[in-house]
Structures are given as structure tokens and as C-alpha cells.
Amino acid sequence: MGDGFELVCEVEPPTRPDLKKVRHQIGVMSPIADAFLIPDNHIGRATVSSVAVANEVQAMGARGIACLNSRDRNLLGFRRDLLTAAAYGVEQFLFVHGDNPTEGARTSQLTVRTMIDEARATSFPGIEPFQVGAATRLRAVPAWKAEADFLYVQVSYDLDELLRWRDSVELNIPVYAGVMVLASAKMAADLAKLPQLTIPDALVAAVERDRDAGVEAACEQILKIRDSGAFQGVHLIPVSRYRQVAARLEREL
Numbered sequence: 543m544g545d546g547f548e549l550v551c552e553v554e555p556p557t558r559p560d561l562k563k564v565r566h567q568i569g570v571m572s573p574i575a576d577a578f579l580i581p582d583n584h585i586g587r588a589t590v591s592s593v594a595v596a597n598e599v600q601a602m603g604a605r606g607i608a609c610l611n612s613r614d615r616n617l618l619g620f621r622r623d624l625l626t627a628a629a630y631g632v633e634q635f636l637f638v639h640g641d642n643p644t645e646g647a648r649t650s651q652l653t654v655r656t657m658i659d660e661a662r663a664t665s666f667p668g669i670e671p672f673q674v675g676a677a678t679r680l681r682a683v684p685a686w687k688a689e690a691d692f693l694y695v696q697v698s699y700d701l702d703e704l705l706r707w708r709d710s711v712e713l714n715i716p717v718y719a720g721v722m723v724l725a726s727a728k729m730a731a732d733l734a735k736l737p738q739l740t741i742p743d744a745l746v747a748a749v750e751r752d753r754d755a756g757v758e759a760a761c762e763q764i765l766k767i768r769d770s771g772a773f774q775g776v777h778l779i780p781v782s783r784y785r786q787v788a789a790r791l792e793r794e795l
Contacts, residue, residue: 548576
């Protein structure tokens with residue numbers, strides 16, 4: 543987005559062996575995105591490998607960040623992912639705990655902290671070291687997360703709350719605020735079940751009247767976060783409204 547402020551757009555990874563839709567998302571959002579984050583079996587469903595999709599992103603001329611969760615991996619599987627990423631030239635990772643799976647159980651062998659340690663200890667001749675990030679809620683950040691290469695902050699619909707949190711923590715790494723488009727009233731109802739997330743009643747009412755209100759609110763929040771100077775960038779989750787978000791933000795850039 544310019545001035546050193548980065549917009550990292552999340553793409554929806556495919557749940558079927560077809561990359562056409564993800565390629566379309568990348569193409570539509572490329573004019574506004576500095577990089578693309580690819581979730582890993584998000585909300586407990588099987589999707590195409592985030593490393594493979596990050597490679598697809600880079601084949602289209604953009605920067606790919608592969609999300610990997612500790613839920614689905616043992617040490618050998620994680621080392622396979624690092625080796626695959628090195629072969630593809632994927633250098634950036636976001637490590638997360640992962641939502642509970644819809645089927646099966648967690649592996650519980652790895653944690654985000656051990657994944658960071660393992661990635662840092664892994665090197666391949668002639669290949670740059672991996673850059674690894676972690677995620678945080680709006681609370682104190684443990685020292686080991688503060689030593690990651692970058693930090694992603696949970697989605698918040700309250701800019702004041704977000705800025706208060708940023709003022710409360712000392713971090714010397716790039717920090718990216720989470721912004722998610724509220725795409726529908728049903729989505730608002732589902733998100734309201736999460737104890738860590740509060741959605742303003744006025745926004746819910748606006749989205750009930752006009753679905754585009756969620757796009758407008760997210761884009762306005764991104765611009766306000768940029769103008770605050772408190773964050774190095776935004777992690778944007780556009781969900782199904784990526785076309786509308788791209789069109790709206792292109793006018794502001």
C-alpha cells in the first residue's frame with residue numbers, strides 16, 4: 543500500500559483438487575496486496591497444502607506466506623513441510639495452534655514454540671533462512687513470540703481497543719493487525735459465539751441492511767490503521783467479498 547505499510551491478503555485455499563478459484567483470488571487482489579497468506583486446514587477442514595498454494599502464489603509473481611498449524615503435525619511431517627518449502631522457494635511461515643478438527647484428533651507433539659525453534663534450527667545449503675511468525679490475541683505477548691520475525695494480531699472490530707493494546711506492548715518486530723470483512727448477518731451471529739471477539743451492534747445492523755456495509759467498514763478500518771502508524775501492516779481476511787474489497791481499496795491507493 544506504500545509508505546512501508548503492507549497489506550497481506552488471506553486467500554481461501556481449495557477443498558477440492560482445483561486451483562482455478564485460488565488463482566482468481568490472487569489475480570483479483572494482486573493490485574492491492576503486498577503478499578498473500580494461505581491458511582492451513584483452517585476451521586478443521588482438509589484443504590490443499592498451504593505450502594503448495596504459496597508456491598502457486600509465487601509462480602504468479604507475488605509473495606506467499608504459508609500458514610502451518612501444530613494440530614496436524616508430528617516432527618517428521620513438519621520437517622517434510624520445511625523441505626518442501628525450501629524446494630519451492632517459500633521462505634515465510636505463520637505458525638499457529640489450529641482450530642479443533644471436525645474429524646479425528648490433534649497430534650499434540652508440536653507447539654507453535656517448538657515449530658519456531660525447529661524452523662530456526664533448519665538450514666539448507668544455498669537457501670535463505672526461513673522467516674517465521676506467530677499470532678497473538680489482544681493480551682500480553684510472551685517473550686518467545688516477541689522474538690519471532692513478525693507477529694499477527696487477532697481480528698478486532700474496535701480500532702480503539704486495537705490501538706490501546708499496541709500501546710501496552712513493547713515489540714521490536716513487524717506487527718500486523720487483523721481485519722476481517724463481515725460478509726453477512728449470519729457470519730456475525732457465528733462470530734459472536736467467540737468469546738474473544740466483539741462486533742459492534744451498529745455494524746451488525748448495517749450489514750443486515752446492506753451486505754456491502756461490511757466491505758466498507760473493513761476498508762475504512764484498514765485505512766485508519768495505516769494512518770495511525772501503529773502497525774507495519776494489516777492481515778486482511780476478505781472471505782467471499784475479495785472482489786469488492788479489491789475494487790474499493792484500489793480507489794484509495
